Amino acid sequence: MEVFGIWVAAFLTLCIYSFLYRDNPFYRFAEYLFVGVSVGYVFVLTTHQGFIPLAWKPFWAAITGESLIGLIKLIPICIGLLFFTRFSTQHQWLVRYPIAILIGAGSGLAIPNVLRANIFEQTRGTIEPFAAIHAGTLSAGEIFGAILMVIGVVCTLTYFFFSIEHRGPIKWVSKVGIAFLMIGFGSAFGNTVMGRVALLIQRVDFLLNDWGGTIF
Amino acid sequence: MIKITQWIVVCLVLCVSVGIAFSQGLSPPSNVTAVDTPNDDGSSVTIKWDAAPEDSGISGYQILRRIAGGGLEEIGEMLPAGTTTYVDATIEKGNVYAYIVRAVTETEATVDSNETAPTTGTDEWFHTGRIPLFVAMLLFGAAIVWNIYDARSGKEIFVRRIPGLEAVDEAIGRATEMGRSILYVLGLGGVSGPATIASMTILGQVARRTADYETPLRVPCRDPIVMSVVREMVKASYLDEGRPDAYNEENIFYLTSGQFAYAAGVDGMMIREKPAAVFLQGTFYAESLILAETGNSIGAIQIAGTDSEHQLPFLITACDYTLIGEELYAASTYLSREPMLLGSLKGQDWGKVLIFASLVLGVLLELSGVNWITTLLQRVG
Numbered sequence: 001m002e003v004f005g006i007w008v009a010a011f012l013t014l015c016i017y018s019f020l021y022r023d024n025p026f027y028r029f030a031e032y033l034f035v036g037v038s039v040g041y042v043f044v045l046t047t048h049q050g051f052i053p054l055a056w057k058p059f060w061a062a063i064t065g066e067s068l069i070g071l072i073k074l075i076p077i078c079i080g081l082l083f084f085t086r087f088s089t090q091h092q093w094l095v096r097y098p099i100a101i102l103i104g105a106g107s108g109l110a111i112p113n114v115l116r117a118n119i120f121e122q123t124r125g126t127i128e129p130f131a132a133i134h135a136g137t138l139s140a141g142e143i144f145g146a147i148l149m150v151i152g153v154v155c156t157l158t159y160f161f162f163s164i165e166h167r168g169p170i171k172w173v174s175k176v177g178i179a180f181l182m183i184g185f186g187s188a189f190g191n192t193v194m195g196r197v198a199l200l201i202q203r204v205d206f207l208l209n210d211w212g213g214t215i216f
Numbered sequence: 217m218i219k220i221t222q223w224i225v226v227c228l229v230l231c232v233s234v235g236i237a238f239s240q241g242l243s244p245p246s247n248v249t250a251v252d253t254p255n256d257d258g259s260s261v262t263i264k265w266d267a268a269p270e271d272s273g274i275s276g277y278q279i280l281r282r283i284a285g286g287g288l289e290e291i292g293e294m295l296p297a298g299t300t301t302y303v304d305a306t307i308e309k310g311n312v313y314a315y316i317v318r319a320v321t322e323t324e325a326t327v328d329s330n331e332t333a334p335t336t337g338t339d340e341w342f343h344t345g346r347i348p349l350f351v352a353m354l355l356f357g358a359a360i361v362w363n364i365y366d367a368r369s370g371k372e373i374f375v376r377r378i379p380g381l382e383a384v385d386e387a388i389g390r391a392t393e394m395g396r397s398i399l400y401v402l403g404l405g406g407v408s409g410p411a412t413i414a415s416m417t418i419l420g421q422v423a424r425r426t427a428d429y430e431t432p433l434r435v436p437c438r439d440p441i442v443m444s445v446v447r448e449m450v451k452a453s454y455l456d457e458g459r460p461d462a463y464n465e466e467n468i469f470y471l472t473s474g475q476f477a478y479a480a481g482v483d484g485m486m487i488r489e490k491p492a493a494v495f496l497q498g499t500f501y502a503e504s505l506i507l508a509e510t511g512n513s514i515g516a517i518q519i520a521g522t523d524s525e526h527q528l529p530f531l532i533t534a535c536d537y538t539l540i541g542e543e544l545y546a547a548s549t550y551l552s553r554e555p556m557l558l559g560s561l562k563g564q565d566w567g568k569v570l571i572f573a574s575l576v577l578g579v580l581l582e583l584s585g586v587n588w589i590t591t592l593l594q595r596v597g
Contacts, residue, residue: 016480023487031480038474086444099407099445106408112349114410115356119567120349120597123574127590130582150579157572162376162546163565181540189529196505 003214010211013203055080126153152180242273242327245317250332253303255346258339260305263315265329267300275322279304284312284334294320312336348596359566364559373558378550380519380537387517388425391492397432398422399491401482401507403498403522404475407441410545411523415497416442416449417548417557418521422495423453430462436471436485438478443470479503483510496520496535497544500527508534521547 015030055077062070079101085094129146132138138146155177158170166174245265253260268274277295279302280288291304307313313336317329367373391398400419405412419435426433433450437443447468454463471481483506486494494511496504496518504527511518512534520531521539532538539547542564549557578589 019483019487023484028484031484034474034477035472035481038472038477042473083441083444095444096448099441099448102441103408103413103445106406107410107413110408110410112346112353115353116349116597119571120352120593123571123578124590124593124597126575127578127582127593130579131585131587131590134583134585150575153575154572157568160542161565161568162378162542162549163374163562165374165376184525185529185532188526189533192526192529196502 006210006214010207013207122153126150152177156180242319242321242325243268244327245277245319245329248315248317248329248332250313250315250335252335252338255340255343256337258309258337259307260303261307261313261315261335261337263302263304263317263332265300265317267298268319272319273321274319276320277302278318278320278326280316280318280328282314282316282331284314288316307337309337309339348592352596356563356567360560360563362559363562363566364556367555367559367562373562375546375550375553375558375561378539378543378547380521380539380543381547381550383517383519383537384422384551385425387493387495387519388422388429388431390517392429392431394492396492397434397489398426398493398495399482399486399489399511399516400433400435400495401498402435402437402442402446403496403500404438404478404503405442405499406439407445409499411497411499412442414545414548415521416446418495418497418544418551419446420449420453421548421551423450424457427454427457427459427462430459432464433467434485434489434491435468436478436482437469438471438473440470443468475501475503476506479506482507486510486514486516490514491516494518496522496531497539497547498522500524500531505530505534511535 012030015026018024019027055073058070058073061067079098082094082098085091126149133143133146155173159174159177164170248265250261250263253262263279274297276297277299279291281291281304282288291306295302312334314334315332319327388398400422402412402415423433435446437446447465450468451463454460472478494516496507500522508518508520508531518535519537520535521544522528522531523541523544528540546561549561574589581589
């Protein structure tokens with residue numbers, strides 16, 4: 001059975017890689033299978049990890065009188081059911097309510113965290129090394145790094161000003177900002193490509209050793 | 217005879233342990249308290265005790281827990297000697313717990329603290345530690361609202377040129393001339409993701425133009441809720457342009473939620489339908505290069521935009537134009553020129569001025585040995 005699984009995996013891997021040549025029936029078969037299986041998998045996952053434990057079980061416990069707190073689940077269940085009003089031309093305007101609640105709640109949860117992690121913590125992290133410079137505990141290289149960081153942040157931030165025209169000194173400062181961004185992107189590119197090559201090696205290793213092992 | 221021997225061994229071990237404990241002057245952990253962890257959902261209790269002197273001989277602590285009416289049980293791993301706090305996050309709401317902190321020496325001798333008063337986990341409605349963040353958000357929100365009112369009152373608000381967006385018309389025009397479709401990919405983000413919201417706003421503007429030119433607009437969605445919202449938005453755009461007849465709901469469809477299955481599906485569409493223009497706007501992960509590379513291989517004009525900084529290098533490499541980070545948010549304002557979005561953009565720029573000022577002032581103050589800006593940022597963060 002294990003050998004059969006290896007053969008199926010190898011066949012599908014080769015089907016997907018055949019896309020590198022051109023679109024063909026093998027790729028199409030693997031693509032449709034992949035899409036279909038993933039839809040089914042997500043459906044089962046959502047049912048077992050979302051609907052049953054979060055909605056059905058508490059609600060059923062409330063109906064049977066085991067735990068009345070589950071009745072509160074009626075509110076999100078009803079809001080969720082409003083999504084199905086899409087199927088009625090007369091009532092489909094109701095779908096806007098769950099969408100509005102979802103976007104509102106999602107943004108409310110996301111924005112404070114984004115502000116905290118991406119703005120306040122980053123600003124503090126940029127300033128903090130200067131306390132160490134004052135205390136005289138940083139080496140020359142670290143001092144250079146801290147100063148470079150502030151210059152980079154200020155210049156990059158200038159690039160992202162949208163309500164002022166980028167002319168004169170602002171234009172040059174924002175150009176330096178873009179240069180900092182591109183240097184950062186370049187290093188991220190190299191880093192990620194290395195990761196992708198590792199994934200390719202893993203697949204080739206599977207084909208050569210696991211699959212090849214069943215042939216030779 | 218065997219029983220007597222066992223008893224003697226047990227007594228000897230106990231005597232040796234107690235002897236070692238006393239010989240090292242091992243004293244039990246003092247001032248042990250167990251209180252409900254503040255600002256949580258009632259799922260944890262915090263146990264605190266005083267630090268033992270360095271020469272106490274203690275090598276670690278073990279926490280013991282008693283559920284009301286039950287026996288003692290060990291929880292968690294052995295804690296290192298310097299520890300004075302432990303958060304028990306394995307409690308169940310409604311149960312009452314008491315704790316003992318057991319000091320352990322290198323020779324495995326132990327001594328227990330007094331049992332704490334019974335306590336239970338309770339959930340709090342307000343996270344008092346987040347008040348500074350709340351105040352900061354209020355100020356930021358006030359700046360945005362102020363600018364929105366300004367924009368609505370007719371005040372001219374300038375938005376700088378964003379090169380990638382000037383290519384939108386060019387891309388749509390090219391698709392129209394070639395008689396091919398436009399493929400709009402919203403990425404993998406959920407409906408509440410800022411990048412997805414920005415992408416949907418851009419899509420609304422793109423749909424206005426495709427409605428005018430009668431160019432087919434195909435939108436494969438990864439999230440069924442995003443699909444519902446997108447259908448509403450595109451329909452509204454077609455209605456606004458007076459072309460409800462040109463709107464085809466079937467062109468906005470759910471593909472799959474699986475990341476690479478979605479990428480495989482979109483790639484297949486690109487290869488078979490050969491759209492003249494591809495928009496990749498939203499949140500992307502590892503599939504970004506797969507999508508952008510395929511779009512590039514079919515010769516489509518590609519306009520990308522994302523706030524996923526790790527994917528930006530790939531989009532910049534493989535696409536004709538790329539909106540970097542916040543440019544994606546500004547793009548919807550640039551295209552629509554709606555007063556509300558213009559005001560919001562201006563308000564965000566005010567926020568950036570504030571960050572800029574904090575940086576410069578913070579650096580100067582830190583160099584003079586004054587660290588109140590860092591402390592303030594730490595409290596807010």
